[in-house]
Amino acid sequence: MRAVVFDLDGTLIDSAPDIWHAANAVLQGEGLPLVTFEQSRGFIGRGARVFVERMELAVTGSNEAARTDHLHARFLHFYERAHENTRIYPYAAEALEGLRGRGLRLGLCTNKPFGPTRAVLEHLGWSGFFDVVIGGDTLPVAKPDPAPLLEVLARMEMGVSDIAYIGDSETDAETAERAGARFGLYTEGYRKGAPESLFHHFLFNDYRHLPDRLAELS
Numbered sequence: 001m002r003a004v005v006f007d008l009d010g011t012l013i014d015s016a017p018d019i020w021h022a023a024n025a026v027l028q029g030e031g032l033p034l035v036t037f038e039q040s041r042g043f044i045g046r047g048a049r050v051f052v053e054r055m056e057l058a059v060t061g062s063n064e065a066a067r068t069d070h071l072h073a074r075f076l077h078f079y080e081r082a083h084e085n086t087r088i089y090p091y092a093a094e095a096l097e098g099l100r101g102r103g104l105r106l107g108l109c110t111n112k113p114f115g116p117t118r119a120v121l122e123h124l125g126w127s128g129f130f131d132v133v134i135g136g137d138t139l140p141v142a143k144p145d146p147a148p149l150l151e152v153l154a155r156m157e158m159g160v161s162d163i164a165y166i167g168d169s170e171t172d173a174e175t176a177e178r179a180g181a182r183f184g185l186y187t188e189g190y191r192k193g194a195p196e197s198l199f200h201h202f203l204f205n206d207y208r209h210l211p212d213r214l215a216e217l218s
């Protein structure tokens with residue numbers, strides 16, 4: 001194995017509280033009902049546009065293109081600065097350092113838009129930490145289409161057998177399966193179903209175990 005590619009929200013960082021605050025800042029500004037934390041967390045996974053569509057449907061009962069466009073623009077406005085309460089999952093930073101120390105390259109393949117991704121990486125002191133960063137709006141398609149993950153590989157000049165992908169959700173499992181990549185599922189994120197039911201090569205709930213799980217793959 002030559003590189004490890006990570007998802008971001010629910011995998012390396014617990015960003016759901018900040019995403020929830022951004023969602024309710026939008027709704028409050030529009031005079032719409034607010035959403036609960038659980039509702040908001042359930043909307044995460046397919047990028048900002050789908051998040052907003054799910055939120056709009058929950059609070060108004062329908063999706064109307066012009067309104068969705070407006071809510072989406074407002075959401076991106078708040079999302080850009082939504083990282084004050086974001087936390088790195090326990091031992092994730094140490095795991096990343098350890099993998100780099102073993103000579104592995106690191107990639108990031110997230111459905112979070114590129115702007116908020118860059119902002120949160122900077123906030124966490126992780127700017128320049130990943131060799132390649134692909135956001136949810138970097139390409140015309142987003143995960144679970146395999147194209148964003150394949151784009152990470154292309155930019156690293158690697159093949160799919162050179163990497164493993166690490167994510168937390170149904171979206172990531174499907175992305176890995178469609179790309180033909182080995183997949184490790186972090187079970188402490190925003191997944192909806194049972195971990196065993198998703199495509200995976202290994203499951204883990206503690207970043208201290210990740211290096212060994214990866215070593216067992218290769």
Ligand SMILES: O=C(O)COP(=O)(O)O
Binds near residue numbers: 047051113136
């Ligand atoms: O923004 C989302 O919907 C999810 O982001 P992720 O791909 O980093 O989990």
Ligand SMILES: [Mg+2]
Binds near residue numbers: 008010011167168190
């Ligand atoms: Mg995720």
